[in-house]
């Protein structure tokens with residue numbers, strides 16, 4: 001029974017500390033981080049897009065004004081002073097337009113790179129999500145394996161307990177609760193394997209004198225001492 005309980009304890013420990021658990025939580029963190037980065041990149045992209053739209057609107061206005069000025073200039077009416085002013089305005093508008101177009105070009109380049117960032121992050125996010133679901137599956141598989149090992153061990157423990165005296169099982173459970181999960185220990189070379197204490201010659205003699213189904217206890221820790229190698 002002690003052997004089964006030790007195995008069960010090890011299985012529970014293994015289940016609680018499956019390497020997939022740490023990997024999964026790291027992968028989930030990565031995925032979450034990418035979601036946030038993507039959000040930021042998308043908002044940066046739409047800011048740049050708005051900036052471009054503003055510049056394009058401005059260019060349309062400048063073009064409209066230039067067209068109107070040209071029309072008035074070509075109609076030839078008005079005083080020469082007025083015509084000179086129109087000519088000057090057209091030059092100013094042409095410079096303004098060239099500068100707006102330079103700006104728009106630069107913004108388009110930034111927009112392109114922002115768009116690439118969004119696409120790249122979306123792809124990384126997709127891969128991170130895949131990794132999370134892969135790890136979730138692996139973890140579920142490993143947990144199920146350990147669960148089935150544990151239920152097999154539970155069955156063997158129950159079978160072992162069924163062959164034992166009720167009072168002894170109760171004593172064992174009580175000791176196990178009190179003594180770090182170990183209620184029974186082997187007696188090897190006069191030493192209790194539970195606490196490491198070497199029993200005195202008189203204790204050993206007393207134990208040796210016990211009938212085979214009498215219960216021997218360690219004087220030091222109180223654990224049930226298992227004399228035969230494969231008992232309990």
Ligand SMILES: [Zn+2]
Pocket residue numbers: 185192193194195196197218219220221222223
């Ligand atoms: Zn002991």
